[in-house]
Amino acid sequence: MSDTGSAVSPLAPRSCLNPAVTLTVLDPATEEPIAELEQAGVEGADAAVARAKAALPAWRRVAPADRARLLRRLASLVEEHGEELARIESRNVGKPIAGARGEVGMVAEVFYFYAGAVDKHSGETIPVAGGIAATFREPLGVVGLIVPWNFPLNIASWKIGPALACGNTVVLKPAELTPLSALRLGELALEAGIPEGVVNVVVGKGSVVGRRLVEHQDVAKIGFTGSTEVGAEVMRGAAATIKRVTLELGGKSANVVFADADLEAAAAAAPYAVFDNAGQDCCARSRVLVQRSVYDRFLELLVEATRGVKIGDPSSEDTEMGPLVSAAHRETVASFVEGEPAFRGEVPAGPGYWYPCTLVEATNDDRVAREEVFGPVAAVIPFEDEADAIRISNDTPYGLSGSIWTRDGARALRVARATDAGVLSVNANTSVRVQTPFGGFKQSGFGRELGMHALDGYSEVKSVFISTEG
Numbered sequence: 001m002s003d004t005g006s007a008v009s010p011l012a013p014r015s016c017l018n019p020a021v022t023l024t025v026l027d028p029a030t031e032e033p034i035a036e037l038e039q040a041g042v043e044g045a046d047a048a049v050a051r052a053k054a055a056l057p058a059w060r061r062v063a064p065a066d067r068a069r070l071l072r073r074l075a076s077l078v079e080e081h082g083e084e085l086a087r088i089e090s091r092n093v094g095k096p097i098a099g100a101r102g103e104v105g106m107v108a109e110v111f112y113f114y115a116g117a118v119d120k121h122s123g124e125t126i127p128v129a130g131g132i133a134a135t136f137r138e139p140l141g142v143v144g145l146i147v148p149w150n151f152p153l154n155i156a157s158w159k160i161g162p163a164l165a166c167g168n169t170v171v172l173k174p175a176e177l178t179p180l181s182a183l184r185l186g187e188l189a190l191e192a193g194i195p196e197g198v199v200n201v202v203v204g205k206g207s208v209v210g211r212r213l214v215e216h217q218d219v220a221k222i223g224f225t226g227s228t229e230v231g232a233e234v235m236r237g238a239a240a241t242i243k244r245v246t247l248e249l250g251g252k253s254a255n256v257v258f259a260d261a262d263l264e265a266a267a268a269a270a271p272y273a274v275f276d277n278a279g280q281d282c283c284a285r286s287r288v289l290v291q292r293s294v295y296d297r298f299l300e301l302l303v304e305a306t307r308g309v310k311i312g313d314p315s316s317e318d319t320e321m322g323p324l325v326s327a328a329h330r331e332t333v334a335s336f337v338e339g340e341p342a343f344r345g346e347v348p349a350g351p352g353y354w355y356p357c358t359l360v361e362a363t364n365d366d367r368v369a370r371e372e373v374f375g376p377v378a379a380v381i382p383f384e385d386e387a388d389a390i391r392i393s394n395d396t397p398y399g400l401s402g403s404i405w406t407r408d409g410a411r412a413l414r415v416a417r418a419t420d421a422g423v424l425s426v427n428a429n430t431s432v433r434v435q436t437p438f439g440g441f442k443q444s445g446f447g448r449e450l451g452m453h454a455l456d457g458y459s460e461v462k463s464v465f466i467s468t469e470g
């Protein structure tokens with residue numbers, strides 16, 4: 001299943017392993033090692049692709065109802081092991097346990113959804129001269145799935161669910177910082193009865209294993225979630241073999257608050273929209289755009305709401321924000337905050353990669369408003385009117401997500417239609433639902449995950465003409 005047989009066992013003695021390939025996995029809240037894994041190299045990636053290729057013919061022949069049954073079994077195993085998976089994810093990423101439980105709940109829902117979708121993603125019959133044409137949805141083959149460290153299990157499931165439903169076999173490469181939940185999921189897939197070789201998990205460096213999957217002749221598609229920078233590299237690497245790619249990349253989403261909005265509700269929801277997962281969220285509404293006539297009042301409300309965010313031990317039930325994922329990432333986040341912010345929260349003493357909730361008053365030209373911070377830092381920016389709000393909201397290379405707060409329904413729809421982003425919410429800050437398509441405009445990528453749309457990204461349409469001429 002994985003190239004790292006002892007991967008999730010307790011910390012192995014360092015001397016047992018070759019330090020050149022050993023990966024030490026840390027708990028970001030304590031900076032303590034929690035696992036040591038052997039990393040695969042190019043050979044490990046090739047071996048996983050070979051296993052996935054060997055498993056493909058039999059997996060394609062599994063009857064749709066049986067494939068659906070196996071996915072349902074995986075979903076229920078995820079539920080049964082929900083607490084264990086949530087604790088692995090919470091410890092490895094530094095996520096509050098309550099949020100991690102919610103994410104694992106979504107993973108099960110994703111597998112249930114795609115179990116139900118297996119036999120509903122059908123072709124058409126098309127009347128044409130001399131006969132009839134039928135279309136079929138064929139699997140692509142072996143797909144490489146490369147995922148980031150911020151929602152490791154969730155994002156893996158968004159790709160594995162539709163890929164398996166369409167009859168593909170997969171090689172999943174988790175991020176180096178957070179491989180533990182993916183390895184456990186690989187074991188659960190086997191326990192569910194999904195045949196050996198259909199789901200392969202390979203731990204290794206992006207620049208080695210990831211790159212190898214991108215360039216491999218026998219990999220038909222790369223489902224990638226990560227930074228825009230690496231996404232561009234994946235796209236370049238995929239060109240040589242005309243590989244299909246789905247790219248879910250960075251974001252710089254706007255939370256647009258009009259003067260006619262329920263300001264209390266908008267302010268109460270705003271911290272979750274940017275500080276959830278310590279801001280390490282591609283959908284983070286990290287630009288808070290506020291109509292000038294209510295700017296001062298809203299900022300006051302926002303500061304109050306942000307002061308209430310509970311930061312601390314991720315394993316505590318009432319913690320709302322944990323640490324950042326690594327020391328290096330904390331340095332990057334800190335580099336965005338210059339001068340005295342409008343608000344800076346507290347952080348726990350002691351070890352851990354903590355960074356406080358931070359509100360910065362900015363213009364849309366400032367670096368903090370232009371680049372993805374990927375940490376708990378929000379830029380608060382005034383706007384004049386509806387046209388100005390749309391202009392500022394779209395003045396970014398990204399186009400992933402966003403929110404619009406107003407009591408005027410027509411305005412909400414006008415602004416939503418004029419916003420260059422793939423996933424928007426009105427009077428709410430949520431972006432992700434199992435049933436609805438998720439993905440970006442512009443440099444936030446292309447292709448859609450979740451909902452029935454994701455199935456299009458894991459299948460080819462084949463047209464077959466049948467003559468009816470005597």
Ligand code: NAD
Nearest residue numbers: 147148149174175206210211226227230248249250251282
């Ligand atoms: P990253 O781009 O550094 O890494 C993502 C994955 O790509 C990792 O598994 C990494 O090992 C691998 N990788 C690195 N170099 C590679 C290469 N040359 N070839 C192939 N694979 C390679 O991103 P990250 O730091 O892990 O995650 C943060 C980024 O992910 C942010 O930009 C965030 O916005 C983005 N993200 C996007 C979404 C979305 O759905 N749009 C969701 C979550 C995160």
